Amino acid sequence: MLTVTGSRYLRAGIYRFCAPVALLLAFLGMAYLYKYGDRHLYENILTTYGVVPFRFPFLDISFPLAAWECSRQGIDVILSDPCDVLHRSFNYSPLWIAGAAIPLGVADTPAVGWVLDLLFILSLSLLPPPKRGCELALVVMATLSTMVVFALERAHPDILLFMMTLSTGFFAEGRLVARLLGYGVALLAAFLKYYPIMVLIIVFRERIAVFLTVLVVGTGVLGILFLEYHVEIARVLALIPGGRYDTDLFAAKNLPFLVGLVAESAAEPSNFAALLGRITTVSLYAALLTLCLAISRRLMRAGELPAALTSLPRLEQVFLVIGSAVITGCFFAGQSVGYRGVFLLLAMPGLLALSRSPVREVRAVSLGTCVVIVLLMWGECLRLALHQGLEQWGVPEPLASEAKIQFWLVRELCWWWVVGVMLTILTNFLSQSPIVCRAAPLFRKLPARLY
Numbered sequence: 001m002l003t004v005t006g007s008r009y010l011r012a013g014i015y016r017f018c019a020p021v022a023l024l025l026a027f028l029g030m031a032y033l034y035k036y037g038d039r040h041l042y043e044n045i046l047t048t049y050g051v052v053p054f055r056f057p058f059l060d061i062s063f064p065l066a067a068w069e070c071s072r073q074g075i076d077v078i079l080s081d082p083c084d085v086l087h088r089s090f091n092y093s094p095l096w097i098a099g100a101a102i103p104l105g106v107a108d109t110p111a112v113g114w115v116l117d118l119l120f121i122l123s124l125s126l127l128p129p130p131k132r133g134c135e136l137a138l139v140v141m142a143t144l145s146t147m148v149v150f151a152l153e154r155a156h157p158d159i160l161l162f163m164m165t166l167s168t169g170f171f172a173e174g175r176l177v178a179r180l181l182g183y184g185v186a187l188l189a190a191f192l193k194y195y196p197i198m199v200l201i202i203v204f205r206e207r208i209a210v211f212l213t214v215l216v217v218g219t220g221v222l223g224i225l226f227l228e229y230h231v232e233i234a235r236v237l238a239l240i241p242g243g244r245y246d247t248d249l250f251a252a253k254n255l256p257f258l259v260g261l262v263a264e265s266a267a268e269p270s271n272f273a274a275l276l277g278r279i280t281t282v283s284l285y286a287a288l289l290t291l292c293l294a295i296s297r298r299l300m301r302a303g304e305l306p307a308a309l310t311s312l313p314r315l316e317q318v319f320l321v322i323g324s325a326v327i328t329g330c331f332f333a334g335q336s337v338g339y340r341g342v343f344l345l346l347a348m349p350g351l352l353a354l355s356r357s358p359v360r361e362v363r364a365v366s367l368g369t370c371v372v373i374v375l376l377m378w379g380e381c382l383r384l385a386l387h388q389g390l391e392q393w394g395v396p397e398p399l400a401s402e403a404k405i406q407f408w409l410v411r412e413l414c415w416w417w418v419v420g421v422m423l424t425i426l427t428n429f430l431s432q433s434p435i436v437c438r439a440a441p442l443f444r445k446l447p448a449r450l451y
Contacts, residue, residue, distance in 0.1 A: 015136055016129035019143035024121050026144060027152060050146040050248070050380035051153055058113025058155035062106055063088060064096050069105035071097050078235050091239035092157070094232035095191045095225070113155035120152070120159040123166055128316050128349035135352045138370050142348055145377035146248075151339035157193065162342050164189040165199050165326065169318045169346070172202050176210065183214050191225060198329035199322050201426065204433035211435050240334075246408050248338035248380040252331050252419070255412040256284035288416055295420030296427055304359040306428045312353055320350025321429045324422035331419050338380055344373050347422070369421050372414045379411055 033042040034057065046053040066084035067077040077090040083106055124143060130136045151159050164185050171182025183203060189196035203214050243249045245258035264277025299305045323346030330336045354366035386407055390400040430436050
């Protein structure tokens with residue numbers, strides 16, 4: 001009996017810590033290569049991975065540290081930041097600048113990067129663990145993916161927001177005081193970088209009194225923040241860059257906008273080229289959005305998936321909803337750099353739990369979505385490998401270009417599939433929340449009252 005129990009605990013420990021330990025070993029190995037080993041090998045590994053290394057690690061965390069350093073000198077870092085190694089204008093929330101009193105600067109980049117990365121790796125052990133060998137393989141592959149390695153190599157502040165979001169999910173399973181603390185953490189994360197406001201979707205689980213309290217307090221705090229920093233916010237938002245549609249940036253606009261540009265370029269001799277490009281973009285965007293909603297409606301009407309979502313363990317359900325909300329919000333709000341895909345790790349445990357459903361359709365959808373997510377998280381590595389392979393094999397340029405286009409198209413459609421599934425998850429969550437259930441009868445009676 002003791003042997004069976006010990007074996008069970010050992011297996012549970014392996015399943016929980018295998019992915020974080022694998023990532024930790026990879027991180028330490030790369031750190032050793034950079035500091036004491038072959039720097040050329042270090043750069044080659046990252047390049048093969050799909051990450052373009054800078055001349056020193058933790059480039060992105062040096063960005064706010066540089067802003068703090070120059071702000072203490074009275075420099076307007078939104079206009080220009082000479083303390084930053086790339087002289088990047090500061091385009092994060094102005095609340096970051098308010099933290100300039102913290103005595104950290106560019107020289108502290110290595111220490112801050114190490115602490116941030118190690119805490120992130122440690123936090124992954126807090127996610128609900130997989131239960132089967134195939135699930136473990138998917139989790140390990142997602143954890144060691146290009147998106148995660150990119151985030152760690154740059155020590156991007158998004159991994160700090162990931163940890164704040166993770167803590168919000170844990171607090172959401174506690175008593176009211178703990179849940180309110182979690183909502184406060186989510187609100188702080190939203191102050192820092194806007195998009196984590198989507199995490200607060202879990203407030204819809206609360207009673208109406210708590211929901212209204214959080215809504216009023218959150219709106220009030222956001223209003224105060226806007227009144228205090230509205231000039232800086234407007235300046236910062238104007239600095240948020242866009243990018244090409246065929247790199248590691250993910251967004252709903254990538255596919256329709258690039259196809260629209262191609263249509264406009266093809267009709268360029270015509271006076272109606274620009275109009276044709278816009279029509280193509282809008283039409284394709286509408287078609288893709290319709291397809292996405294159709295996927296969501298089909299999955300909801302099947303019946304089995306909503307029932308399976310409701311029966312999920314609470315923690316898996318919370319992280320699935322939070323991860324889906326963040327990724328879906330970022331997908332439609334604008335272009336996001338690949339490292340923001342670390343939030344897909346939050347959705348993985350819930351989807352893997354759904355893959356253990358006795359209903360075949362639910363198993364197929366959830367497990368298939370997990371596989372697609374893993375491929376997307378490795379997408380930049382696969383894209384660059386394809387390009388290098390086509391070049392090394394001497395594939396004729398027309399065929400090589402066609403292969404690259406097909407890869408890009410499949411990748412973009414995979415994103416739309418994942419977002420379609422996530423919209424289903426969010427729709428189901430909202431439809432069963434106490435707030436919507438109490439409000440629905442009022443809306444049904446409203447048309448009758450109008451007449």
